[in-house]
Amino acid sequence: MMQTYIQFPLLSLVPKTLLLGVLGVCLHANAQVEHSSHPAKITPTKVSNACQGIGLECANAATPFITKDGKLLLAWTAGGVVSVAQSMDVGKSFSSAVKIAEHGKALDTGSDARPQIVADQQGNIFLAYAFFKDSNWNAQINTARSADGGNSFTSPETLVRDGSSQRFPSVLIKPDSSIFIAWIDKRLIATANRGGEKRLGGSIAYSFSGDGGKTFGTERFANENSCECCRIGGSLDPNGNPVLAYRAIFPGGIRDHATQVIAAKGAEPIRRVADDDWRTDACPHHGPAIAISGSGKVHVAWYTQGSKRSGVFYANSTNQGASYSKPSRVGAEGANVARPYLLASDQHIWLTWKEFDGTKSSVYLKESRDDGNTWSTPILLASTAGYSDHPLLLLRGNEAFLSWLTRDDGYQLISIGQKQ
Amino acid sequence: MKQYWLTLHTILSLSFAGSVLAVDTAYLKPYHTGDWKTIAKASNGAPLAIHFWGVTCPACVKEMPQWGQFLKVNPNARVVFIQVDDVSIDSMQKMLNKAGLEKANHYYVADPFDERLRYDIDPKWHGETPTTIVIDKNGKATRKTGLVDFQMLQNALKAKS
Numbered sequence: 002m003m004q005t006y007i008q009f010p011l012l013s014l015v016p017k018t019l020l021l022g023v024l025g026v027c028l029h030a031n032a033q034v035e036h037s038s039h040p041a042k043i044t045p046t047k048v049s050n051a052c053q054g055i056g057l058e059c060a061n062a063a064t065p066f067i068t069k070d071g072k073l074l075l076a077w078t079a080g081g082v083v084s085v086a087q088s089m090d091v092g093k094s095f096s097s098a099v100k101i102a103e104h105g106k107a108l109d110t111g112s113d114a115r116p117q118i119v120a121d122q123q124g125n126i127f128l129a130y131a132f133f134k135d136s137n138w139n140a141q142i143n144t145a146r147s148a149d150g151g152n153s154f155t156s157p158e159t160l161v162r163d164g165s166s167q168r169f170p171s172v173l174i175k176p177d178s179s180i181f182i183a184w185i186d187k188r189l190i191a192t193a194n195r196g197g198e199k200r201l202g203g204s205i206a207y208s209f210s211g212d213g214g215k216t217f218g219t220e221r222f223a224n225e226n227s228c229e230c231c232r233i234g235g236s237l238d239p240n241g242n243p244v245l246a247y248r249a250i251f252p253g254g255i256r257d258h259a260t261q262v263i264a265a266k267g268a269e270p271i272r273r274v275a276d277d278d279w280r281t282d283a284c285p286h287h288g289p290a291i292a293i294s295g296s297g298k299v300h301v302a303w304y305t306q307g308s309k310r311s312g313v314f315y316a317n318s319t320n321q322g323a324s325y326s327k328p329s330r331v332g333a334e335g336a337n338v339a340r341p342y343l344l345a346s347d348q349h350i351w352l353t354w355k356e357f358d359g360t361k362s363s364v365y366l367k368e369s370r371d372d373g374n375t376w377s378t379p380i381l382l383a384s385t386a387g388y389s390d391h392p393l394l395l396l397r398g399n400e401a402f403l404s405w406l407t408r409d410d411g412y413q414l415i416s417i418g419q420k421q
Numbered sequence: 422m423k424q425y426w427l428t429l430h431t432i433l434s435l436s437f438a439g440s441v442l443a444v445d446t447a448y449l450k451p452y453h454t455g456d457w458k459t460i461a462k463a464s465n466g467a468p469l470a471i472h473f474w475g476v477t478c479p480a481c482v483k484e485m486p487q488w489g490q491f492l493k494v495n496p497n498a499r500v501v502f503i504q505v506d507d508v509s510i511d512s513m514q515k516m517l518n519k520a521g522l523e524k525a526n527h528y529y530v531a532d533p534f535d536e537r538l539r540y541d542i543d544p545k546w547h548g549e550t551p552t553t554i555v556i557d558k559n560g561k562a563t564r565k566t567g568l569v570d571f572q573m574l575q576n577a578l579k580a581k582s
Binding site: 061106109110111112133136138199201229230281282283284285286287304306337339355357359362387388389408 | 475476477478479480481482483506507508509512515533534535536537540544545547548549550551552566567568
């Protein structure tokens with residue numbers, strides 16, 4: 002068992018001046034300096050803006066999970082370390098952080114990477130993250146478990162025994178406590194390239210665990226051709242089957258989105274969400290979001306730079322992805338719109354995203370109370386001037402929350418209302 | 422006396438820091454939010470290409486040796502490379518050496534590679550890599566995401582006739 006504990010309070014609660022002065026772990030960021038009341042004294046220094054600590058105040062990504070009894074579990078990556086802390090008061094204060102793993106610069110902190118954390122009805126926790134295991138930038142997914150509510154975790158161990166690359170874990174926990182994990186797997190690409198092909202991309206692989214993540218069943222491929230650098234979206238349908246949304250590679254190198262139901266007997270057909278026609282070999286680092294409402298309607302939001310469509314879009318499907326509604330634009334045309342995220346409960350759908358206006362990043366929200374047929378006018382939820390993570394949404398009982406990690410304004414869990 | 426201490430300090434720094442620091446200061450320069458103006462301005466008079474790449478981006482890794490070849494054939498072409506992943510400088514250096522690009526003009530992103538850093542480069546760019554921005558002799562920038570057509574790049578970077 003991991004015995005290492007980090008003995009410091011979570012720092013979003015401490016005034017920033019004190020934080021910087023006392024700990025000296027977080028170098029001054031320009032954005033913070035610009036907020037000082039003495040702008041005349043600022044000189045364009047070349048000090049690194051990188052926050053160097055391992056606490057939440059220096060995290061690049063933080064992932065929340067609400068347990069059955071309403072406790073917030075927060076997993077984050079900062080300074081090459083994966084940590085977890087708990088909050089009994091919806092993010093106002095946190096327990097001491099538990100250090101799960103330390104990988105330094107090898108930890109995957111790409112802009113679409115984030116640790117995954119889920120807990121079952123009894124409070125057993127399962128965590129997954131990726132790091133780069135060799136000098137060829139092959140990644141490895143590690144998992145760790147806690148049987149005492151997050152006070153201690155098992156030593157991380159590899160999910161897959163394979164020499165190629167596994168990255169971008171995406172974890173769901175089913176009501177029966179079984180765990181589903183999907184990831185981007187490069188073993189097929191590696192084999193093809195050894196055979197002289199010059200293939201790019203990865204594959205969507207998945208596996209289930211019936212024992213809380215201690216062991217996993219056979220690894221299977223849902224789609225052999227996917228983008229290698231975008232997060233996978235996942236949501237459970239009313240039958241309890243995971244449904245994935247991801248950036249596939251369609252013939253001709255078209256990196257458009259697909260959804261796929263993963264039934265007990267295996268992966269169902271690949272369903273294209275929209276014909277955006279984004280032909281590219283580039284890494285967009287910008288995966289989609291998916292949420293499934295009580296009616297089984299599949300709601301998807303995604304980013305594209307396709308020849309037929311460019312920006313962030315939303316569409317839904319009433320037939321498990323066999324056909325999708327016409328994509329509708331999210332955010333204002335011409336605005337810098339990014340990182341959509343969805344939450345669904347019964348017929349109530351929330352859609353959030355981030356916009357940047359040249360000075361501050363803002364999170365917007367719109368909601369639908371009729372299963373995505375009509376939507377409210379977007380409202381501004383929060384803004385920040387410094388670095389920020391993707392906006393995420395989650396439910397705590399009947400109350401919906403925005404989870405947003407910001408460098409300047411701390412970690413925020415903001416109530417966005419009751420579900421209908 | 423002051424000169425003596427300065428010299429001693431320099432000697433100590435160099436001997437302690439070894440090759441990694443020497444590489445850092447020699448050819449991998451930090452790129453900070455807002456540095457774009459300086460880099461793009463450097464093009465006045467002649468066209469310039471700025472290539473954004475990441476060591477963890479497979480398409481970039483595949484393409485870097487072609488950039489090395491391009492600069493070998495076109496030694497006067499003005500190209501700036503900016504590495505965007507938060508990785509060790511040592512790992513950047515390894516990949517550049519392998520691509521034959523150790524003598525080129527290199528930066529690495531030293532702030533979070535986010536929307537704020539990209540905004541003055543191109544507010545519409547969401548950070549896809551590889552991405553190449555060509556600035557023509559009039560200062561007009563064109564952004565191309567994905568692998569580069571080196572023939573077109575050669576034409577675009579030809580000095581004014």
